[in-house]
Amino acid sequence: MDDDSAFQDLIKGLEWQIHADRYQTLGALAVLAARLSGAVYTEAVLAGVPASLAQEMATDSWVAMLGEDGTQPADADTPEGTS
Numbered sequence: 001m002d003d004d005s006a007f008q009d010l011i012k013g014l015e016w017q018i019h020a021d022r023y024q025t026l027g028a029l030a031v032l033a034a035r036l037s038g039a040v041y042t043e044a045v046l047a048g049v050p051a052s053l054a055q056e057m058a059t060d061s062w063v064a065m066l067g068e069d070g071t072q073p074a075d076a077d078t079p080e081g082t083s
Contacts, residue, residue: 029073033065 037058044054066073 026073029066030070033062036065037062 040061041054041058044057045051049057062070
């Protein structure tokens with residue numbers, strides 16, 4: 001049983017590391033998406049686009065990068081992360 005316990009501890013540690021790495025990557029992508037979406041909004045408004053349309057453009061940019069719910073990077077192989 002001691003070997004089983006050690007194995008389970010190893011698996012739990014690996015699982016935690018995988019999740020931690022994923023969350024760190026997702027956080028970095030969210031920061032980048034926020035900056036890029038903000039740039040889309042700012043540039044659109046400065047170019048004379050109405051603020052409401054600029055906001056929609058920024059939202060579309062966010063969704064294209066992180067998906068509808070903002071928790072999954074969009075799949076590069078399909079448009080806007082759709083399957």
